[in-house]
Structures are given as C-alpha cells and as structure tokens.
Amino acid sequence: MGESRSAPTAKDTEPFEYPCLRAVEAFPAEVGGRQVLCLRDPQQYSEAVVYVPGETASILGLFDGEHSLLDIQAAFARRFGSLLFREQLLEVIRSLDENLLLDSPRFAAHRRQIEAAFQAAPSRPAALAGKSYPVESMALRETLDHFFTHPEGPGDRPPSPDAARIGALVLPHIDYARGGPCYAWGYREAAGLPEVDRWLILGTVHAPIRRPFALSRKDFETPIGTVAVDHEFLGQLVAGGAGAYLEDEFAHRGEHSIELQAVFLRHVTAAGRPVRIIPILCGSMHRLIADRRSPAADPEIQQFLTILREATESAGGRTIVLASADLAHIGPRFGDPHRLSAGQLREAADADRQLLTAVETGDAEEVFRLVARDGDRRRICGLAPIYLALRLVPASSGRLLRYGQWADPQGTVTFAAVALYR
Numbered sequence: 001m002g003e004s005r006s007a008p009t010a011k012d013t014e015p016f017e018y019p020c021l022r023a024v025e026a027f028p029a030e031v032g033g034r035q036v037l038c039l040r041d042p043q044q045y046s047e048a049v050v051y052v053p054g055e056t057a058s059i060l061g062l063f064d065g066e067h068s069l070l071d072i073q074a075a076f077a078r079r080f081g082s083l084l085f086r087e088q089l090l091e092v093i094r095s096l097d098e099n100l101l102l103d104s105p106r107f108a109a110h111r112r113q114i115e116a117a118f119q120a121a122p123s124r125p126a127a128l129a130g131k132s133y134p135v136e137s138m139a140l141r142e143t144l145d146h147f148f149t150h151p152e153g154p155g156d157r158p159p160s161p162d163a164a165r166i167g168a169l170v171l172p173h174i175d176y177a178r179g180g181p182c183y184a185w186g187y188r189e190a191a192g193l194p195e196v197d198r199w200l201i202l203g204t205v206h207a208p209i210r211r212p213f214a215l216s217r218k219d220f221e222t223p224i225g226t227v228a229v230d231h232e233f234l235g236q237l238v239a240g241g242a243g244a245y246l247e248d249e250f251a252h253r254g255e256h257s258i259e260l261q262a263v264f265l266r267h268v269t270a271a272g273r274p275v276r277i278i279p280i281l282c283g284s285m286h287r288l289i290a291d292r293r294s295p296a297a298d299p300e301i302q303q304f305l306t307i308l309r310e311a312t313e314s315a316g317g318r319t320i321v322l323a324s325a326d327l328a329h330i331g332p333r334f335g336d337p338h339r340l341s342a343g344q345l346r347e348a349a350d351a352d353r354q355l356l357t358a359v360e361t362g363d364a365e366e367v368f369r370l371v372a373r374d375g376d377r378r379r380i381c382g383l384a385p386i387y388l389a390l391r392l393v394p395a396s397s398g399r400l401l402r403y404g405q406w407a408d409p410q411g412t413v414t415f416a417a418v419a420l421y422r
Contacts, residue, residue, distance in 0.1 A: 016093045020065030020103040021073075023208060026057075027333045027411070039101055042207040044254030045111055045128070046100035051210040055080060055093055063157040065103065118253050120258035123226065125256050126263075133177045133263065137223045147180035151276045154181075154188040160399070160419075163192025167422040168321035169361060170386055172415035173204060173257035176261035178406040179415050180414075183260075185402035186417035187268045190320075197317030198276045199265060200308070200392075202385035203257035203324040205281035208283055211307070212300055212384075214248035214281040220262040229277040236311040237278070242304065257324040257385075289372040293386055294365060307390055312392075323389035325382020326415045327352050328397045333411025334379055340409050351378060352403065352414050359396035359418050364390035381413075395420035 025040045037057035038052045048204070050389050051066045052060065058079060062072045070087055076084040096102045101112055118124075129135040135144055147153050171186040172179040204216060217234060220227040238246070252258065258279045286293055295301045328348050331340045358366040363389050371380050401417040 002103045012231070012413075016069070016090060016097070016102075018068055019061035019063045019096070021060055021096065021137075021176075022101055022103050022107065024101055026060075029333070030411075031318055039218070039365050040214050041097075041101060044207075045114055048050075048099035048101070049196055050096065050099050050101060052092075052342065058156060062129055063096075070086060073217045075390070087278060087334075101156065109411075110117075112207055114253075115238060115250055118250055121218070122302055124216065124259075126221045126223060126259065128259055129223050132256065132260070133223075135223055140184075140223050140263070143176065144180075144264060147176070147184040148188065150181045150184070152181040153184045157188070157193025159189050162397070162399070163189050163419070164194060164417055165396075165421040166190060166193055168323065168384075168389045168420040170259065170323045170325055170389065170418040170420075172326055172404070172418065173260055173324040173382070174326050174406065174413055174415050175256075176251045176260065176346065178413070179404060182402045182404045182415055182417050183264055186419070187264055187419075189269065189401055189419045193320065194318065195273075196320050198233055198278060198280045198315070198319050199261075199322050200257050200312070201261050201280065201322045201324060202321055202388050203261070203279065203281050204326070204382050205255055205257070205283055206381075206384055207251055207252050207255070209248040209251050209281065209283050211245055211248055212283045213245045213304060214283075215242065216249045216279045216281075217251040218249070218252065218393065219245065220259060220277070220279070222263045222266050225261070225266050225275075225277045226278055227266050230278055230315075232317050233276075233278050233311055236396070237307055240307040240310055242307050245280075245304075248281070248328075252279060257281070257282060261324050275387045282388060283383050285368070285387070286376065288368075289376050292372065293369055301388075305388065308388075308392060321389045321392050323382065323385035325385045326413055327355070327380055327382065328378040328414040329381055330378055331411040333408075338414055342409075343406060345407055348412065348414060349403070352416070353404060355380070356400050356403065356416055356418060358384060359390065360400060362390050362393075362395040363397060389420070393420055393422070395422060397421050 025042045027038050029038045031051050035054055036051040037416050059072055059076055061076055073084050096104055097104050100107050115361055134140040172182050267276050289397055301367050355370050368387055371383050398418055398420045401419055403416045404410055405414045
C-alpha cells in the first residue's frame with residue numbers, strides 16, 4: 001500500500017487522482033453467475049445500485065481520499081500479481097462518480113440541489129410509491145387489504161378485548177411484499193382503539209445522522225392522502241429543547257421506516273378523519289453497546305425522553321407510540337461468512353422469542369441487555385425505537401401478535417408485531 005497522506009485540494013491534483021468513496025452500503029450478490037459486491041447509497045442521493053467485480057471490490061478500501069491512483073495500482077499489483085492500468089482504474093472511478101457514489105464536485109453540486117429542493121418543499125413526497133407499493137390509489141388499497149386476508153394475515157378475527165388499552169405497538173418496517181401480513185396483525189389490533197389524536201412514530205434511520213434523533217416538520221404525502229404532522233405537538237418538543245433534532249430533517253427524505261407506517265395508517269383510518277403523526281427517526285445505539293453502557297445512563301437520551309413525556313402530557317388526548325422496527329439481519333448479505341441453514345433460522349427464531357418476551361413485559365433494559373451481550377451480532381434493526389417505546393409507555397402487559405421471517409440463505413430478516421397495553 002502506498003504512503004498515506006492528507007487529502008489534497010482540487011487545486012493540488014487532477015480530478016479523481018485521489019478518489020474518495022462516500023459512506024455507501026455494500027453487500028455481496030451473484031449477478032450473471034459471478035460474485036459481485038453491490039454498492040448502494042443509504043442516504044438516497046443516488047438511486048443507483050452499482051455492481052463491482054471481486055478484484056475491484058478488494059481495493060475500494062483505498063478510495064479514501066488519501067491514496068492516489070498510483071497507490072491503488074501498486075496495492076492491486078501486490079495483491080494479484082497483475083497490472084491494473086490507469087485507464088481501467090479511471091473507468092471504475094468515473095462509473096462510481098456518474099452514479100454519485102464518490103465524494104466529488106459532481107456529487108457536491110447534486111447534493112446542494114437535492115437538499116435545497118427538499119427544504120423548500122411544503123411536504124415530504126412518497127419516496128417509495130411505484131417502487132415498494134403501487135402509486136395508484138385503488139391498487140394500493142387493494143394491496144393493503146390483501147394483507148389482512150392473506151393466509152398469514154389476521155383474516156376476519158376482531159381486535160382483542162384489550163385493544164382499547166393499547167399504549168404502543170411494535171411493527172415491522174420491512175417492505176410490504178415480504179412483511180405485509182405482519183403489519184396487518186398490528187393494525188387489526190389497533191382497530192380496537194378509540195379515536196387516536198396522534199401517532200408518535202419512532203422509526204429506525206438507515207443512514208448516518210449527526211445526532212441521536214431526527215425530527216421533521218413536513219407532512220407525509222401518500223397516494224391515498226396526506227398524513228399530517230401534529231405541528232402543535234412538534235412545537236412543544238422544540239420549545240422543550242428538542243429543536244436541535246431538526247438539523248437532520250433531510251434524513252426523512254428517503255427513509256422508509258416511517259413512510260410505510262404513514263401509508264398503512266392513512267389506509268386504516270376512516271375517510272374524512274385526519275391522521276396526525278410525530279415522525280422521529282432514531283439513530284444507532286452501537287456506541288452504547290461498544291461502551292457496555294445502558295441508554296439509561298446516557299444524558300441526551302434521558303433528556304429527550306423527558307421532553308417527549310412532557311409534550312405528551314401537555315398535549316392531552318390520546319397519543320399512541322409506534323416503534324417501526326425490524327429484528328435480526330443475518331446471512332452473507334449482512335456480513336456473515338456463510339449461507340444460513342434451517343438450524344440457524346430456528347436459532348434466530350429462539351433468540352428473537354427471548355427478545356420479544358422482554359418486549360411483552362415492557363422491560364426496556366432487558367431488551368438492551370439481550371442485544372448488547374453479544375455486541376449485536378444479529379444486527380437488530382430497531383433496538384432504539386423499541387427501547388424508547390418501552391420507556392415512554394409503562395405497559396401493564398404486552399402480546400406478541402405475529403412473528404415472521406423472510407428466510408433467504410443469503411440474507412434473512414426477522415420481524416414481529418407486538419401490542420403493549422396500558
């Protein structure tokens with residue numbers, strides 16, 4: 001590997017002489033019978049998925065803005081015993097830049113344009129319409145209705161007698177095609193609630209944010225009507241000291257974990273009745289896991305919980321907390337070395353059941369402990385929303401409504417619907 005040096009400025013070097021890959025999501029896949037690494041932008045400035053061959057993927061770690069083309073060529077030659085010609089390397093770099101995956105002048109200009117447009121927009125467009133669900137309203141309603149009648153859905157069973165006491169729900173944020181019936185179990189139980197004044201949605205954020213939480217002022221557009229932010233409640237959060245969490249509002253633009261709940265809420269709410277939400281994206285708790293420190297010892301998390309509780313009490317009416325959270329992410333696609341066996345899927349289900357038992361009993365600290373004890377080896381994609389929901393709603397009991405696995409040997413995701421009753 002060549003000598004490391006500080007990243008030069010644009011005046012010091014030719015374009016791409018020191019390529020710098022952005023913070024992208026990378027996962028293995030098989031395309032055309034060969035193994036490749038897929039690169040995708042979690043912040044969704046770019047919608048492209050770029051496939052990189054194995055040999056090329058091995059040098060992407062040197063695309064850090066500190067290693068020159070010569071450094072990268074030398075590292076490639078040492079590893080593979082063959083030459084990587086400059087033009088070949090530039091072809092890879094130009095492709096990454098064209099797809100907005102490099103930290104470059106092209107990306108900087110695009111980023112300014114996208115962020116300015118989002119900031120100026122009065123509402124948040126439906127980012128997944130036409131991708132993860134139909135853009136046409138009738139087709140969307142038929143799709144969502146089908147999840148209730150699906151063989152794995154709740155069918156025509158009514159909500160439980162306890163449904164009127166729901167204080168919080170834990171629901172998936174996996175795409176509808178893989179987890180739709182599980183959503184339906186949760187929303188069927190929620191049908192037993194009296195009128196809800198607002199839904200406080202705690203979503204998992206899948207892109208880096210600067211602070212632990214991100215608020216948004218923007219109403220959510222859906223193909224079946226707008227889901228409005230409770231601006232009075234949001235104003236109370238800001239007045240209480242949470243205004244800094246609007247700094248990462250842009251993270252809401254492409255994030256699916258709140259959008260998928262907003263669409264379902266609009267669908268199951270009677271026509272003519274408003275749906276009001278407080279959209280809150282929750283960042284990772286990995287720093288706490290690494291430090292072996294409970295969120296209960298984190299002053300910023302505790303302060304934010306206090307602000308949420310005070311705003312809820314001040315607002316009055318009925319506030320239901322909704323944690324939009326998946327569970328385990330296991331298999332090669334997520335970084336594990338081998339394809340998953342049936343036995344490993346059963347082990348994952350057993351571990352999930354233990355975690356869900358802690359959720360049912362409302363034990364936030366036990367939930368965190370179970371995830372942290374092995375360093376979050378199963379990659380629970382929803383720890384923060386679940387933890388906060390359990391801390392916000394002192395539940396007298398809980399019930400697992402549905403557990404599901406989208407089983408794929410390359411990458412399995414698990415999820416559940418849980419109701420927590422006051």
